[in-house]
Amino acid sequence: MKKQIRAVLLAAAAFAAASTQAATYSGDLLIGFTSQSGNDFIYDLGQASALTSGQTFNLSSALAGFNLTTVHWGVIGDKNVGGIRTAWTTTGGLAPSPIPSTAAWGTLDTATKSIYQNFPLGGSGDSFSISASDDNSWNQQTINGSLTTQYHNVYGDPNNIGLGSDNFYSLIANGSAPSLLGNFSLGANGTVTFTAVPEPSAYVLAGLGLLALSFRRQLGRKSA
Numbered sequence: 475m476k477k478q479i480r481a482v483l484l485a486a487a488a489f490a491a492a493s494t495q496a497a498t499y500s501g502d503l504l505i506g507f508t509s510q511s512g513n514d515f516i517y518d519l520g521q522a523s524a525l526t527s528g529q530t531f532n533l534s535s536a537l538a539g540f541n542l543t544t545v546h547w548g549v550i551g552d553k554n555v556g557g558i559r560t561a562w563t564t565t566g567g568l569a570p571s572p573i574p575s576t577a578a579w580g581t582l583d584t585a586t587k588s589i590y591q592n593f594p595l596g597g598s599g600d601s602f603s604i605s606a607s608d609d610n611s612w613n614q615q616t617i618n619g620s621l622t623t624q625y626h627n628v629y630g631d632p633n634n635i636g637l638g639s640d641n642f643y644s645l646i647a648n649g650s651a652p653s654l655l656g657n658f659s660l661g662a663n664g665t666v667t668f669t670a671v672p673e674p675s676a677y678v679l680a681g682l683g684l685l686a687l688s689f690r691r692q693l694g695r696k697s698a
Contacts, residue, residue, distance in 0.1 A: 497596030499587045501553030503562060505658070505666065506589075506612030507537060508546050513603040514612040515540070516589065520598030522551060522562050522644070527656065527670035534664030536601060542662060546617060548632030548640060549658055550625065552583050559583075559647040564658060566634040569641075572649050573629075579647035581628035588623075589615055637662055639669075 503519040515536050519525075537545075552561040559579040563570050573579050588610050593600045606613040615625040616632055625632075634640035639659040643652040656670040 496591035497593035497600070499590040499596070501551060501555075502590075502596075502598060503549055503551035504586065504589060505531075505549045506547065506616065507540055508606055508611065508613040508617065509540055509544070510546065510613050510618065511606050512539070514606050515601065515603050516592070516612055517601040518593065518596065518598055519549065519551075522553075522655075524598075525656075525668050525670070527668065529668045531666040532664070533666060537664040542660060542664065543636045545660075546613075546633040546635055547660060548616060548634060549642060550582075550586060550616070550632050552579065552586055554583075561629075561645045561647070562643065562655075563630070563632045563645070564634065564640040564642050565630070565632060566640060569652050569654070570630055570632075570643055570645065572651060573645050573647040574649045576647050578628075581623070582625060585615060585623060585625040585628055589625075634660075636660075642668070 501521060503522055503525075504516055505519055506514060506516045508514040515533075517531070517533060517536070519531065548566070549564040550562065552559070554560075559573075559576050561573055561579060561582060573582075589612070590596065592602050592604055592610055594602060604611045608614060609619060609621060609624070613619075614621075617626060619625075619627065621627065632640075637660055639657040641657050642655050644655055645652045654671055656668060659667050659669065661667065
């Protein structure tokens with residue numbers, strides 16, 4: 475009987491330890507929403523490299539309690555791949571500031587990991603709600619927090635307000651200029667859509683197409 479009780483206690487202790495273990499951040503993109511009161515909502519979008527233009531994320535049920543015309547929302551993420559430290563962020567306006575060094579990148583990585591530890595499991599599609607007053611909420615980390623280690627204090631505010639589009643950039647931690655990758659847009663139905671910026675080759679092909687069309691029109695006028 476004692477052995478059975480001991481086994482039950484050990485199993486309960488193991489379960490408790492597993493349930494309180496923080497999710498490990500592996501470079502996924504996070505999208506967060508806050509009304510700056512009540513609870514924030516944060517969702518794992520997966521790896522930046524897996525994004526496809528036109529990809530949608532249906533968050534309508536999770537965002538049902540938010541006023542989408544006034545909600546603050548944005549996307550952040552970072553990853554070290556073979557020593558190349560990259561960060562991704564949205565902005566509600568101007569392009570983000572360059573990341574001057576790996577040390578500066580490390581501060582925003584630490585802030586992102588602090589947010590991520592609240593995910594139940596981690597990984598694409600996972601999500602959680604958290605009080606807007608919590609130090610690791612979207613509100614405190616990206617907008618209002620006073621801690622020097624919080625995201626908006628070590629780098630910037632990634633948020634847009636309300637419906638519409640939020641430009642999405644990538645940055646390398648060497649002081650180089652940010653690269654515009656596309657934008658995320660929030661629809662009135664609670665769906666978030668990613669739209670990529672066309673590759674330079676697409677612009678070239680489009681330009682050639684316009685030239686060809688213009689040439690055909692000129693030929694048509696001459697033959698008329």
